[in-house]
Amino acid sequence: HGSPEGKVSVDAGDEVTAFRWGDVLAKGKAEDGPVRIEVVGHHGTEWVHVRVEDKDTGKPVGCRVHFRSKQGNYLAPHGHQQDVNVAWFEDMGGDCKTNGVPYAYIDGTCQIELPRGANYVEVARGFEYDPVRELVEIKAGQRHLTVKAKRAFDMKAKGYYSGDTHVHFLSSQSSHLEAAGEDLNVVNLLASKWGRLFTSWEEFTGGLAPTSSDDHLVWVSQENRQHVLGHISLLGLSELVAPMCTGGPQEDWVGGEVQTLMADWAEACKAQGGLVIMPHMPVPDFENAANIVMGHADAAE
Incomplete structure (x- = not known):
């Protein structure tokens, strides 16, 4: 966002280098001497309805999900914390962190704004389901995404x-x-x-x-x-x-x-x-x- 006529200034030690924002957007990158900048952000997003299904039954299942952009940014489902506070008695319920990785608990469905292109998705559901870790391609106009989780064994049985x-x-x-x-x-x-x-x-x-x-x-x-x-x-x-x-x-x-x-x-x-x-x-x-x-x-x- 911002006016194409605006300037992006980079403080490079003793010198400040300025680039016209419109030129950066048009070419995707700009360079001046030792300073080089590149646009790595996504080009547009889609509002996606996500459904996590049991692979055998086809029914939605509660789970813990993690979405991440190809730049490594955590993408929280709508209604969940983008920055999960793990301090005592903070952000309790619906979100967690495991080994520093944020997750959102969902009932099997959620809505999320995802950038077009490749996104990383992880689904976990306790010890009896195989974890899902895969790249998904979000296309222009896409409104739905289904991820299938496979039960590895059933101890209750x-x-x-x-x-x-x-x-x-x-x-x-x-x-x-x-x-x-x-x-x-x-x-x-x-x-x-x-x-x-x-x-x-x-x-x-x-x-x-x-x-x-x-x-x-x-x-x-x-x-x-x-x-x-x-x-x-x-x-x-x-x-x-x-x-x-x-x-x-x-x-x-x-x-x-x-x-x-x-x-x-x-x-x-x-x-x-x-x-x-x-x-x-x-x-x-x-x-x-x-x-x-x-x-x-x-x-x-």
């Missing part, structure tokens, strides 16, 4: 179910979106407390979240935490177990005292028919080691 016992900060809806995107059968969204900040407390229903589907179940429970005695995840609760965190910062508020023991929380969970998980292994902190020996824990993570 063999009696195994996938899940995540430790999720924070998401809403129950974004939990379902990401569960579908990673092909997880069960996600446990854990309410907790961080000083005076409570998270996901309002998502608790005492049963399956209403956003659950047949293949992707979401249950909101809680992680109770003490900075010395340890952390404990209480799954499958019908009633929240309070107090949620005690014993001072960083889990509890400044000046907070120890009001209960990990064993008390574990017993309250089991009285509801829930499961007790000892997280952050192999660091059981202080009391959790005793709770494992005493049989309060059903599992560790």
Whole structure:
């Protein structure tokens, strides 16, 4: 964009070289002594409706997608973050970064503005699908793009179910979106407390979240935490177990005292028919080691 009569100035050390923008656009590049510039941006874009299908069933499947231009720019689907902030409690739900690479979670469809020409697309869906990595050519006037993902194996057919016992900060809806995107059968969204900040407390229903589907179940429970005695995840609760965190910062508020023991929380969970998980292994902190020996824990993570 900009007037063809405008100037592009390049500071090359002791000298400033100026090029007429119209000349650069017309030739695609310009050169003056040691300074050379070239237009590498795309020439036009298309608004594309993307559909990711299971290769065998033809049905759309939730997944994690990454689009990139041939210049290496990440292209986020409409409604997703272009720059994904991975800081604590930032940009939660719908986007993530893995090894520094940004991805968008979609339900199998999305809309995106893609440059004409070659674009790189990557699709991932948990451990049971082959990852898709390919170049796609976007043509002038193209409005649709279909990508097919192939299931490599089906552990559920063999009696195994996938899940995540430790999720924070998401809403129950974004939990379902990401569960579908990673092909997880069960996600446990854990309410907790961080000083005076409570998270996901309002998502608790005492049963399956209403956003659950047949293949992707979401249950909101809680992680109770003490900075010395340890952390404990209480799954499958019908009633929240309070107090949620005690014993001072960083889990509890400044000046907070120890009001209960990990064993008390574990017993309250089991009285509801829930499961007790000892997280952050192999660091059981202080009391959790005793709770494992005493049989309060059903599992560790």
